[in-house]
Amino acid sequence: GFTLAIVGRPNVGKSTLFNRLLEQRKAIVDDVSGVTRDRQYGISDWNGKNFNVIDTGGFVHGSEDVFEKEIAKQVMIAVEEADAIVFMVDAGTGITHLDEEMANVLRKSIKPVFLTVNKVDNNDRMLDATEFYSMGFEQVYFIASASGSGTGELLDAVADLIPEEKKDEEGKDELPKFAIIGQPNVGKSSLLNALVGQERTIVSDIAGTTRDTIHTHYNLFQKEFTLIDTAGIRRKARVHEDLEFYSVIRAIKAVDEADVCLLLIDAEKGITAQDLNIFSLAARKGKGVLLLVNKWDLVAKETNTARDYENELKKRLAPFSDVPVVFISALEKTRIFKAMETALEVYENRSRKVPTSKLNDVMLKAVQAHHAPVVRGHAIKIKFVTQLPTVVPSFAFFCNFPDDIKTPYRNYLENQLRKNFDLSGVPVRLYFRKK
Numbered sequence: 001g002f003t004l005a006i007v008g009r010p011n012v013g014k015s016t017l018f019n020r021l022l023e024q025r026k027a028i029v030d031d032v033s034g035v036t037r038d039r040q041y042g043i044s045d046w047n048g049k050n051f052n053v054i055d056t057g058g059f060v061h062g063s064e065d066v067f068e069k070e071i072a073k074q075v076m077i078a079v080e081e082a083d084a085i086v087f088m089v090d091a092g093t094g095i096t097h098l099d100e101e102m103a104n105v106l107r108k109s110i111k112p113v114f115l116t117v118n119k120v121d122n123n124d125r126m127l128d129a130t131e132f133y134s135m136g137f138e139q140v141y142f143i144a145s146a147s148g149s150g151t152g153e154l155l156d157a158v159a160d161l162i163p164e165e166k167k168d169e170e171g172k173d174e175l176p177k178f179a180i181i182g183q184p185n186v187g188k189s190s191l192l193n194a195l196v197g198q199e200r201t202i203v204s205d206i207a208g209t210t211r212d213t214i215h216t217h218y219n220l221f222q223k224e225f226t227l228i229d230t231a232g233i234r235r236k237a238r239v240h241e242d243l244e245f246y247s248v249i250r251a252i253k254a255v256d257e258a259d260v261c262l263l264l265i266d267a268e269k270g271i272t273a274q275d276l277n278i279f280s281l282a283a284r285k286g287k288g289v290l291l292l293v294n295k296w297d298l299v300a301k302e303t304n305t306a307r308d309y310e311n312e313l314k315k316r317l318a319p320f321s322d323v324p325v326v327f328i329s330a331l332e333k334t335r336i337f338k339a340m341e342t343a344l345e346v347y348e349n350r351s352r353k354v355p356t357s358k359l360n361d362v363m364l365k366a367v368q369a370h371h372a373p374v375v376r377g378h379a380i381k382i383k384f385v386t387q388l389p390t391v392v393p394s395f396a397f398f399c400n401f402p403d404d405i406k407t408p409y410r411n412y413l414e415n416q417l418r419k420n421f422d423l424s425g426v427p428v429r430l431y432f433r434k435k
């Protein structure tokens with residue numbers, strides 16, 4: 001996936017632009033590591049191009065000195081990890097010392113940098129803003145992110161950098177791709193070592209040339225697949241050391257590359273806000289998901305411990321709770337093959353194409369059993385259902401008033417699909433269309 005980072009000193013208006021970029025304004029706020037600052041990441045869909053957006057944050061505690069170091073770190077991370085950078089400055093304040101410092105780093109970057117002058121709200125500001133041309137960036141955009149003026153042009157330019165997605169080719173002639181994701185120390189390396197049977201730690205000291213994910217070919221039950229992991233990668237500390245943030249960015253990339261995500265959580269800690277962020281990211285990207293509760297060996301067990309644990313877990317995953325859960329111990333190698341078997345099942349579920357006749361048989365019965373509520377005096381009639389030829393299972397329901405089908409009824413239909421066709425671990429999409 002293409003990743004855009006927004007950098008700039010605090011209060012230049014990064015988060016306003018960020019919010020504009022996001023699909024349904026659903027920011028994922030990474031507040032777990034955020035003692036020093038808030039970071040946000042999300043998915044944008046501009047001109048039909050999907051890309052990740054990271055707001056590298058800006059609020060930093062501490063003295064002026066610490067502050068500048070933090071900002072420098074932000075910029076370094078953006079340059080190393082992102083595919084393009086929006087460098088935001090403020091027309092109201094003009095070029096500040098900190099802007100200059102950041103520009104010095106960014107000018108050396110080979111990645112595209114869009115110098116974006118924000119708060120250009122009126123003509124006077126526009127005249128002042130021309131001073132920013134002196135910073136020596138080829139691409140300069142003037143925007144007022146609060147009102148949105150100028151942002152369209154900027155985003156068009158960003159979207160132009162992104163190659164067209166080859167949607168139909170995903171998954172074809174290729175091995176299933178499974179990403180092993182989870183927070184630091186949850187046991188990703190241990191699981192990989194248990195599966196692959198060798199110690200694997202890769203240290204890279206050349207910034208920007210490292211692979212963000214490692215792909216390992218694997219063969220199990222006569223099935224072949226590729227494991228994608230980020231566990232072994234440790235970048236040598238250089239200017240900065242921000243492993244927490246790296247781990248988030250890597251997880252996003254691993255999710256992008258995968259068909260199915262194996263999300264590890266720590267049995268003792270339970271599912272954290274950060275885990276849920278990654279979970280919902282994977283679901284929104286239409287990836288298959290299963291949960292592996294690792295370090296299960298450390299949990300004192302009674303008769304129903306696993307069942308109760310699973311029930312609690314699923315409550316947290318709602319509304320997408322039709323997700324397999326496997327209790328494992330990477331250390332003791334318990335149920336790790338069961339985990340891989342389940343991942344393969346999720347892959348099968350995600351690839352499932354339900355024959356149209358069977359789909360209509362089942363779903364039209366479900367509609368008969370429970371009709372959509374009457375809206376504005378109209379009876380809503382669903383006449384025909386078909387699965388679309390997409391990678392993520394998507395179903396089109398043809399009906400007379402597609403806009404009048406509301407969430408509860410949509411959820412009813414999704415549940416019926418899940419009950420009748422095994423879609424465990426798979427996010428599904430429902431579309432309502434006029435015939």
Ligand code: GDP
Binds near residue numbers: 187190
């Ligand atoms: P990673 O950062 O996600 O790759 O985590 P590691 O694989 O490095 O594991 C972090 C720590 O947790 C190590 O000390 C492991 O030995 C320990 N660990 C991993 N899996 C298990 C497990 O299933 N049970 C127990 N008791 N410890 C584990």
